[in-house]
Amino acid sequence: MKALRWHAARDLRLGQVQLRRPGPGEVLLQVAYCGICGSDLHEYADGPHSIPQHVAHPLSGCRAPLTLGHEFCGQVVALGPGVEPSLLGQRVAVEPEYRCGECQYCRVGQYNLCESMGFIGLMGDGGFAEQALVPAYMLHRLPDSVSFKHAAVLEPAAVACHALNQSSLIAGDSCVVFGLGPIGLLLVLLARLRGVERIYAVDLDPGRRRLALEFGASAALDGADPQLPERLRQLSDGGCDTAFEAAGSQQTLSHALHCLRKGGAVVLVGLMGSVQFDAFHLLNNELRLLSSVGYRHVYPELIELLASGRLDLSRVVTRCLALEQAVEQGFKALLQDKSQIKVLVNPTPALAEA
Incomplete structure (x- = not known):
């Protein structure tokens, strides 16, 4: 599959990557949209800031080079052992914070403060790719009334x-x-x-x-x-x-x-x-x-607001790009063009929305 990989500052490369099968507690996601975040721009412009280079992140097992992108959503296409079978085929948003589930913060529900805290797409392979391996605990099912374009903006919301x-x-x-x-x-x-x-x-x-x-x-x-x-x-x-x-x-x-x-x-x-x-x-x-760092326990509330029509996140989306356009018309352009607010990348044309 195609993926946009960070190798060094100003060095993003689109290339072919072979994904392993989903492991225990993981799903394989066909990515619909992935937003370019300000933290992605920081990593591109003068990183690394958060990307692990020499020592792999304890929960993802990843270090550079890695696939950027943490503001993403898509459709579940394969399940690893132990994952709820009903997730297969579901449209989902990704809440991209890694959590160990065992430290003192995770035990009281403050998982954004996890002692091994990190973000998929910064400390592990993320969503600027046709497919992504994602821990199942990161997934939130999307009602039919919530579009992928809305779901891709859930993370900054x-x-x-x-x-x-x-x-x-x-x-x-x-x-x-x-x-x-x-x-x-x-x-x-x-x-x-x-x-x-x-x-x-x-x-x-x-x-x-x-x-x-x-x-x-x-x-x-x-x-x-x-x-x-x-x-x-x-x-x-x-x-x-x-x-x-x-x-x-x-x-x-x-x-x-x-x-x-x-x-x-x-x-x-x-x-x-x-x-x-x-x-x-x-x-x-x-x-x-x-x-304030990251988020905890807010995705269900935001998805409900979207589903009810009380919240319209599409208002911040100013451009949608193919994966092949992400560097030139996305990352490079955002460093110069302040008229753009949220740029979404669509790695899977079949899941694109008008």
Whole structure:
């Protein structure tokens, strides 16, 4: 089968790969769509960041080179020993977090904090391929009313949903979202769905700001405005209740901390390294600095929202590509073209949707 393999930074190769048969607890999935994530772009541009190179991941047994892609869905075409027979032929979404099921976090249901945590498509072979071997515990059956295109966006929606769950945000509160990539826009969309009306969206790109207004933001502000924290405090009548940092930069974190009301909270969602902040300001205003990684127990809720028609994830999909186009029109283009939000790759033309 054909697969897109990461060998090194700026070195993605489409080639033929021989898959083994599904082992105990595994299924073979015919991949319908796989989204290109910001973490995939980081690995492509200047990785490795998460991809294991010298020592294999303890749960996947994989190290580079490996097949990228963790935002995917498809149809089950073969089962390994011990897998429920009724899964054969089912349309499914993949919740791509590895879990051991035995550590202290897995035992209490916090499997996103598993001591061997990782993601298929980053620490193991993933979905930029015609077929993928997937642990059966990662699968969620899709109702007929939920399309593959919607299902391919469940993973970033799950990131946004878990970040909202980490916060104390409720209807009637105000929030601000810094960074309007797919996660930021989905934060706006899902916050509005939860009844939050005062949602302020911040980005450098005017096109992204316009999209945020379409997704439910009450105002969209330019991230380059030197008076940004003051404007946000004015708009929110003295300070926002919650800020979501989904850009991953020192400046946006600083703005997030200084636009809050006393007792407010910042939820870190974007990827970033070392940062600095004014601890006195944090302490004196009793602010909370939280973080959110991956997701847990949110896929069923999101699938139900899709099936009921209350949530439309196709709004973030801006381009669909064949596997052969993924590097040039997907990875390379996304590094330059900020008008694209979520690009999906379709490795199996027979499972493509209009």
